[in-house]
Amino acid sequence: MTTPLAARIAREYGTPVAVIDMDKVERNIARVQKACDEAGVANRPHIKTHKSPMLAKMQIAAGARGITCQKIGEAEVMAEAGIDNILISYNLLGEEKMARLGALQSKAHMTVAADNPTVVASLTQAAAASGRPLSVVVECDTGRKRAGVETPAEAIALARKIADSKGLVFAGFMLYPTETGWVEAQKFYDEALAGVRAHGLDATMVSTGGSPNLKNLGKLKGATEHRPGTYIYNDRMQVGAGVASWDDCALNIYSTVVSRAGADRGILDAGSKTLTSDTGGGLDGHGLILEHPEARIAKFAEEHGFLDLARSNTRPEVGDVVRIVPNHVCVVVNMMDEVVMVRGEEIVGLLPVAARGKLR
Amino acid sequence: MTTPLAARIAREYGTPVAVIDMDKVERNIARVQKACDEAGVANRPHIKTHKSPMLAKMQIAAGARGITCQKIGEAEVMAEAGIDNILISYNLLGEEKMARLGALQSKAHMTVAADNPTVVASLTQAAAASGRPLSVVVECDTGRKRAGVETPAEAIALARKIADSKGLVFAGFMLYPTETGWVEAQKFYDEALAGVRAHGLDATMVSTGGSPNLKNLGKLKGATEHRPGTYIYNDRMQVGAGVASWDDCALNIYSTVVSRAGADRGILDAGSKTLTSDTGGGLDGHGLILEHPEARIAKFAEEHGFLDLARSNTRPEVGDVVRIVPNHVCVVVNMMDEVVMVRGEEIVGLLPVAARGKLR
Structure with a gap:
């Protein structure tokens, strides 16, 4: 048939x-924006799902604060289309990427993530190339064992290193808790936040991730924004995740x-x-x-x-x-x-x- | 390091x-061409691996008879670049694809595969659109349970249907034996060949497939050509296959x-x-x-x-x-x-x- x-x-x-189906796309955008609004958490959708500037702009028009990208090439496409608030939630390093990141900074307000000092040292090159300060969040591992510092002490040390690096601004923390790991994530974050505050720093961006985690929106006290990606289209995984x-x-x-x-x-x-x-x-x-x-x-x-x-x-x-x-x-x-x-x-x-x- | x-x-x-590494690419092209030459089987490399007209032309310059594509879009790119002997080893059907296949026929000598009467009926539209006869091979399943008629009797019936269809020419058989299934493949082919001959037809193209099957080159008595793809680059699977x-x-x-x-x-x-x-x-x-x-x-x-x-x-x-x-x-x-x-x-x-x- x-x-x-x-x-x-x-x-x-x-x-x-x-x-x-654009009717469903619009409905998905509106529903998740409403959920973010109600939870008091800004929406920063991850464009890795759709990779389309038009859809990213629809998400922003519906109320999203900005967007998340995973690769510098994605961010270039989005910035070229006029999107000006972009988080690259990824460790970027190396001469070639720093030249591109520096160029991106002249088009958009960029924030990037880091989980180690080598990446932080590399990021200073981008800031130097652009002549503008670059915002950096510390990626924290809270159970996924992907990227991210493993302890609050490391997070605090890396935050201080960022703040001490020429051209870099410590912006906050990025977390991607497992679906059942929000208590541990809260403990990690609270300790890291207290630590950076003890050194005169503060976290203005506290970002959580994942469409499956939409059911946990607002669960992290102190979170300022969430990075859902898949919700715009959804799939068998999202249905499975409820x-x-x-x-x-x-x-x-x-x-x-x-x-x-x-x-x-x-x-x-x-x-x-x-x-x-x-x-x-x-x-x-x-x-x-x-x-x-x-x-x-x-x-x-x-x-x-x-x-x-x-x-x-x-x-x-x-x-x-x-x-x-x-x-x-x-x-x-x-x-x-x-x-x-x-x-x-x-x-x-x-x-x-x-x-x-x-x-x- | x-x-x-x-x-x-x-x-x-x-x-x-x-x-x-182009030195290795050239060496791989030369080695497999030599193996085909020694086995007395023409080489019709599958371009699904590299998807590059330049590399396809290098394969032809080294002695390949033509190329194999899996999708009509791949064949369009190759024909546009001037390659004029193309097998699409796939069941194609439907109005949109037949218009494109008809157009392709004006640029290149096309052969396509079929394993069922619906596809054969559809192919007559392409031949009608182009005004040129279209060569069709019957795909035979010899153990892989993918596409392909399951019995010699079906192969013979489909060959006759092709020969009886306006604008279509029965060209032969396409097989993709499993690595251990060459005895069964021979039996299948011999029976199918005898059957079509009994109806006044003959198989001018008898095509076997697969880079892992390079170790079985020439094993099918009557094979006219082989369709290896991965050999141009190779990978862990090919090393594993020996x-x-x-x-x-x-x-x-x-x-x-x-x-x-x-x-x-x-x-x-x-x-x-x-x-x-x-x-x-x-x-x-x-x-x-x-x-x-x-x-x-x-x-x-x-x-x-x-x-x-x-x-x-x-x-x-x-x-x-x-x-x-x-x-x-x-x-x-x-x-x-x-x-x-x-x-x-x-x-x-x-x-x-x-x-x-x-x-x-």
Whole structure:
């Protein structure tokens, strides 16, 4: 079964293709902004999910304070489009990146993160190049074991080093608590804050992260802002985390069934080069097919999605166009040069994924 | 430890970045062409790995008969660059794709695959649009359970349907045997060939696939050509399959260590948006770090590679640039708009990944 809209999109653009429903996008933007407002925490959406200046500006127009980027190349695209309040939530270092960061500072109010002295030393080069002070937050690890200093004592020492570095301003702390780690995060933050205050510093930016953490908005006493990304589109992971419904999933991959060589199996024209091999933290199958929710996207070749239809009462035919909710939408959008915008049953047009592939 | 070349590349281009050694690329091209020549099988390299017309032309100049593409968008890029013998080894169907395939036929000698009558019926539209006959091979499943008719009887019936379809020419068979499935593949092919011959048809193209199958070159009696892809760059999977050495791995991801928050761990600036979550069929870790072969790339966030250094005698420092052999190079190249070319220690320049992101 192919919906009339899917048939039209396949005819106009071909498959596989990402389709976003702008009504849902706007609803997602408004809902999370309202939640931030009610929690008294500013919203600083992470644009890694959509990589689109147009959508970032919609988020800001709805009330977001600024945006978050993970890569300097993403920030360049956003600054070029006129967005002027940008946090790069990442350790940046090296000559090439510092020249670019310095140039970015002349276009936008930039804040960057650091978790070690080597990065802090490097950041002074960007500040020197721009001639403007650069705001730096200390990234704190509160259980995720990714980046981030591991103890409040290290956080305090790094904050002091930032404050003592020519051209750098200590701006505060960046945390990304695990879903169950907010008590520890509070303890870490309180101790780090007391420590920097004892040295005459203060934290004006205290930033927490993650769309799954939207259910914990405001839980960190002292947080000034939150960095949710995925909420603009949502996906199977967000539904699994209990922060979105299926109806909130604004992006679908439209894919054609190209083979049905066996009764219990089929092949989609979307493989790992479209949906990626990201399991979304161990979800069963590689996406939910709206027309055939019992079908399992069992595995991938690069351009083949292997459909296991053993448990399906209804089975697609060759030529059917199906709609898939991906496991992890952020990495899927990153595969596309553009997405198709719709409103309900109406095709609006193409939206470029302008910061796609900005790996560096 | 950062090699002098890695330091120069990081300074000039930033990290993470893909770097290909053209000396190794040329050696890989020559070696596999020689193997095909010796086996008496034409080489039709799959460009899904490099997605570059320049490299495709080098493969043809070395003796390849033509190229293989998986997507019509890839074929468009290659035909635009002047390559005129293209197999799209994929079931194509639908109005939008048939218009494009018809247009492609005016630029290049096209052959496409089919495994079902719906696809064959659709292909007649492309032939009608172009006014030129379109060559079609029957894709046969010989154990992989991907696309492909499951029995010789189906193959024969589909071949006859192709031959009976206005504008289509039955060209032969396409197979992709599993590494251990060549006896079954031979049986399947012999029976299918006898069947089509009994109906006055013949197979002029008999195509086998896969770089791991290079060790089985010529094993299928009657094969006219082979479609290896990955051999131009190689990766951990190919080394694991016994068809390449580490020294044959022509592409490395250069990545900077950006965090060392714990003694036993570190963070690379290459995550799943660079190296992808493809495990390469279940390899341990997400790549081999040449400078620290005992280090394990344990998991990914989108822009973070989590380094487990517990078993490492030597541990990188923040700022070190390391070279990574990816698990599966084809999906990694697909993340990049360009790769840096080097020859030994010399930087040659940037090569665009021209057909990157051609999902459709």
